[in-house]
Amino acid sequence: MSGRLEAQIAFLREADKLKSILRASRLIDGSRRENSAEHSWHIMLYALVLSEQAGPDVDINRVLRMLLLHDIVEIDAGDAPIHGHVDHAAMAAKEAAAAERLFGLLPGDQASSFRALWDEFEAASTPDAIFAKSIDRLQTPIANLVTGGGSWTEYDVTLAQLEQRVGVPVKRGLPRVWDWLLPQLRAFFARQG
Amino acid sequence: MSGRLEAQIAFLREADKLKSILRASRLIDGSRRENSAEHSWHIMLYALVLSEQAGPDVDINRVLRMLLLHDIVEIDAGDAPIHGHVDHAAMAAKEAAAAERLFGLLPGDQASSFRALWDEFEAASTPDAIFAKSIDRLQTPIANLVTGGGSWTEYDVTLAQLEQRVGVPVKRGLPRVWDWLLPQLRAFFARQG
Numbered sequence: 001m002s003g004r005l006e007a008q009i010a011f012l013r014e015a016d017k018l019k020s021i022l023r024a025s026r027l028i029d030g031s032r033r034e035n036s037a038e039h040s041w042h043i044m045l046y047a048l049v050l051s052e053q054a055g056p057d058v059d060i061n062r063v064l065r066m067l068l069l070h071d072i073v074e075i076d077a078g079d080a081p082i083h084g085h086v087d088h089a090a091m092a093a094k095e096a097a098a099a100e101r102l103f104g105l106l107p108g109d110q111a112s113s114f115r116a117l118w119d120e121f122e123a124a125s126t127p128d129a130i131f132a133k134s135i136d137r138l139q140t141p142i143a144n145l146v147t148g149g150g151s152w153t154e155y156d157v158t159l160a161q162l163e164q165r166v167g168v169p170v171k172r173g174l175p176r177v178w179d180w181l182l183p184q185l186r187a188f189f190a191r192q193g
Numbered sequence: 194m195s196g197r198l199e200a201q202i203a204f205l206r207e208a209d210k211l212k213s214i215l216r217a218s219r220l221i222d223g224s225r226r227e228n229s230a231e232h233s234w235h236i237m238l239y240a241l242v243l244s245e246q247a248g249p250d251v252d253i254n255r256v257l258r259m260l261l262l263h264d265i266v267e268i269d270a271g272d273a274p275i276h277g278h279v280d281h282a283a284m285a286a287k288e289a290a291a292a293e294r295l296f297g298l299l300p301g302d303q304a305s306s307f308r309a310l311w312d313e314f315e316a317a318s319t320p321d322a323i324f325a326k327s328i329d330r331l332q333t334p335i336a337n338l339v340t341g342g343g344s345w346t347e348y349d350v351t352l353a354q355l356e357q358r359v360g361v362p363v364k365r366g367l368p369r370v371w372d373w374l375l376p377q378l379r380a381f382f383a384r385q386g
Contacts, residue, residue, distance in 0.1 A: 005373055008242045009335060015238055016221040016336065019231045028209040038212045041234035044261050045208055049201045049303065061254040064261075068237050110242065142202060143209065180198055 004107050011105040017075045024081035024151040025140045036071040036079060039139070043067050047135045053174050057127040066121045066132045069114055073098035082140075082165050083155035095122075124169070134173025137166050138181075145184055149192070159189040197300050204298040210268045217274035217344040218333045229264040229272060232332070236260050240328045246367050250320040259314045259325045262307055266291035275333075275358050276348035288315075317362070327366025330359050331374075338377055342385070352382040 018037040025034045044067045051060040071079075076098035080086045099118055103111045120126055124133045141162070144150035152162070162185060171178040211230040218227045237260045244253040264272075269291035273279045292311055296304045313319055317326045334355070337343035345355070355378060364371040 002373060005370065012235075012239055012242055012332075013221060013335065013339060015235065019220055019227065019235075020222065020224065027212055028206060029213065031213065034212065035231065037234045038228060038230035041230045041237075041261070042205075042208065042212075044234075044237070046205055048258065048261060049205055049299070061257075064254075064257055065241065068234070068241060068257075106242070139205075142206065146206060177198065180195060 007105060007107050014102065014105055015072060018072060021074045021079055023079050025143060026147065026150055028143050028146055030147055036074050040067060040071050043135050043139050046139055050135065050174065050177065053177060054131045055127060058131045059128055062128045063132045066117055066128065067135065069118050070121050070136065072102055075102060081155065083151065083157050131173040134170045137169045138174060138177065141166055141181060141185065145188060159185060200298060200300050207295065207298055208265060211265060214267045214272055216272050218336060219340065219343055221336050221339055223340055229267050233260060233264050236328050236332050239332055243367065243370065246370055247324045248320060251324045252321055255321045256325045259310055259321065260328065262311050263314050263329065265295055268295060274348065276344065276350050324366040327363050330362045331367065331370065334359055334374060334378065338381060352378060
């Protein structure tokens with residue numbers, strides 16, 4: 001078992017680097033940018049707390065695993081801010097190579113199952129992945145509303161852009177939460193004039 | 194549902210503060226102290242990767258939920274370094290009050306179920322909690338071995354102390370991992386003379 005365990009520990013050590021990948025969003029207290037490891041923890045908490053919003057075809061345990069793994073590719077590929085100018089095809093290729101290398105540190109059976117879960121998340125077409133993507137998109141708007149705009153201000157985001165980039169995925173998996181959030185977003189952007 | 198959702202979001206916003214609770218341990222690259230939110234993410238990854246080390250009576254999905262929630266009390270109570278001088282009774286009282294306030298932000302049914310899961314983790318007597326505690330204790334030694342001592346050097350920790358504070362809980366839930374780790378710890382402390 002020693003070779004197998006060595007491979008697993010090598011992967012777990014490498015994963016430490018996700019704590020140094022910074023996102024566009026900031027902590028709610030404004031003190032610094034959020035990193036992708038703590039973001040992953042936070043959205044797993046979102047998923048657990050809001051699991052009652054998921055349809056009966058969603059397996060929350062699979063969703064939690066998807067969210068646990070979903071950003072690991074950023075160790076090699078970096079974070080692509082949702083409101084930034086990103087070459088999506090180039091980014092997808094970089095992330096696929098990252099998945100290959102990073103999950104490839106694991107023993108073959110785990111590399112395959114983790115990769116399959118990440119591919120499913122990225123494709124966002126199963127009920128579990130749709131719910132996971134909605135959760136992933138929800139955390140930043142909740143924080144930005146409290147902090148007076150956060151990354152929206154920095155990236156000069158309009159309500160129409162937000163409805164497209166955040167509203168569409170959130171509505172798919174969390175329609176009632178979107179109904180609750182949208183009036184707050186409208187009020188916020190109305191105040192910005 | 195709006196009142197219920199408001200309470201859930203209030204809890205999720207408050208949880209953001211866990212990203213500012215610093216632990217004694219550092220990132221593997223040495224750049225800064227680790228915070229309890231990213232630590233929680235990392236040990237969930239440990240639990241998933243090493244789930245094959247758990248006995249048949251361990252439910253890894255419950256373990257992941259325990260680890261997701263286990264440090265939230267630190268938002269009010271702070272982190273008690275394992276090798277620091279801590280008044281354990283006073284700390285337990287502070288953490289219980291923190292659990293009361295923080296989980297109490299949630300709707301009653303969720304407050305109760307999260308609190309029960311946290312109490313179970315703390316008591317460390319069920320198979321799920323024993324495995325979760327082992328995982329929680331494993332991450333820092335793995336990092337300290339790579340970084341040349343880390344928090345062991347800072348807290349002047351001996352191998353005997355480590356065998357007690359880390360060895361005992363790790364052995365309970367991950368005996369084969371402890372068998373693999375112990376010779377490395379011995380070699381490390383032998384080199385320190």
